[in-house]
Amino acid sequence: MGLNAINDNNGAGADKTLLQSFQFVQETITEMGTLSWLNMRALVWMLGDYEQYKKSKANIRKFINNLITERTIAKPDGSKLDENIFINRAIELFQQGSFTRQNIEDESVVLVFGAFETTATTLNHVLILLAMFPEYQERVFEEVISFFPDKETFEMNYSDINQLTYVSMVVDETMRVMATVPLVGRHVRADTKLSNGIILPEGLQILIDIFNMQRRKDIWGADAHIFNPENFLPSNLEGKHPYCYIPFTKGVRNCIGSKYALLSLKVAIAKLIKKFRFTTEFDYKDLQFVENITIKLKQMPLLKIQKRST
Numbered sequence: 187m188g189l190n191a192i193n194d195n196n197g198a199g200a201d202k203t204l205l206q207s208f209q210f211v212q213e214t215i216t217e218m219g220t221l222s223w224l225n226m227r228a229l230v231w232m233l234g235d236y237e238q239y240k241k242s243k244a245n246i247r248k249f250i251n252n253l254i255t256e257r258t259i260a261k262p263d264g265s266k267l268d269e270n271i272f273i274n275r276a277i278e279l280f281q282q283g284s285f286t287r288q289n290i291e292d293e294s295v296v297l298v299f300g301a302f303e304t305t306a307t308t309l310n311h312v313l314i315l316l317a318m319f320p321e322y323q324e325r326v327f328e329e330v331i332s333f334f335p336d337k338e339t340f341e342m343n344y345s346d347i348n349q350l351t352y353v354s355m356v357v358d359e360t361m362r363v364m365a366t367v368p369l370v371g372r373h374v375r376a377d378t379k380l381s382n383g384i385i386l387p388e389g390l391q392i393l394i395d396i397f398n399m400q401r402r403k404d405i406w407g408a409d410a411h412i413f414n415p416e417n418f419l420p421s422n423l424e425g426k427h428p429y430c431y432i433p434f435t436k437g438v439r440n441c442i443g444s445k446y447a448l449l450s451l452k453v454a455i456a457k458l459i460k461k462f463r464f465t466t467e468f469d470y471k472d473l474q475f476v477e478n479i480t481i482k483l484k485q486m487p488l489l490k491i492q493k494r495s496t
């Protein structure tokens with residue numbers, strides 16, 4: 187907690203204000219969730235952060251509401267909104283009477299929360315790891331220029347993205363050793379016997395430790411803690427349990443944005459690595475992790491970014 191005063195969500199600083207608001211609400215929610223025994227809501231209020239928390243939430247709601255208002259005003263040419271875009275689909279359901287305006291607002295807030303911090307954190311981790319392991323960064327570069335040899339700026343379509351198999355391995359391995367969402371919670375709805383014989387009784391709240399599970403030596407070998415994209419070669423995945431790698435979890439409540447997240451990450455990585463070289467003096471073994479809704483680093487490695495000569 188403790189960001190500088192958060193301004194109104196308009197004018198030149200609007201983007202920064204919105205980001206700060208998301209950050210502040212996320213941090214406060216985590217503290218209220220993980221330390222509920224302290225009655226964090228009261229503590230937040232006592233520490234004087236409650237006003238800031240309320241203001242941050244209002245900023246986010248205002249941003250979403252402006253989007254809804256913009257889009258519900260009839261298009262002058264009478265054309266339909268592109269229904270492949272989430273908010274347009276939600277507005278269509280509202281116009282048909284299946285959604286209330288509050289539903290659009292709530293669902294949009296959840297989606298922005300689910301999408302933005304997770305994808306940004308993962309991209310940051312990929313760049314940090316590629317800076318720490320230059321040999322893997324060069325392999326990414328080689329793959330990208332083999333598909334896009336000429337121009338500095340280039341467009342990518344769906345099939346281009348799917349051909350970037352090494353980039354894909356790098357993303358998967360990044361989310362294995364640095365699980366973006368390190369823990370997920372579940373409420374046990376019926377007595378459940380685990381394969382090791384332990385019974386989870388109905389009503390129990392549990393946390394699934396994705397971070398440590400994805401670094402288990404009995405699954406990933408003696409070097410399970412080391413970043414090595416080769417772990418995701420098809421031959422190395424053979425025989426592994428399908429749930430031993432779950433950065434987006436599995437089952438009915440898994441991440442609805444996983445495909446979009448992977449596509450957008452690969453595009454961003456290809457474009458950045460084609461143009462820039464990332465280096466760092468920070469050593470991989472000195473990374474220290476702090477559990478939160480998305481994993482945090484105790485000390486953020488500084489990256490040096492140099493433009494590649496083409």
Ligand code: HEM
Pocket residue numbers: 296297300301302304305308366367370371433434435436438439440441442443444446447
């Ligand atoms: C690398 C990026 C991302 C990671 C690592 C990630 C991870 C996760 C995880 C672990 C969950 C919890 C699932 C569970 O409790 O079982 C989740 C839920 C969710 N994610 Fe993502 N996510 C990412 C990107 C996105 C994007 C881009 C969107 C939207 C476009 C999104 C939307 C959501 C939503 C709406 C939920 C809640 C689903 C539900 O409760 O039914 N996520 N995500």
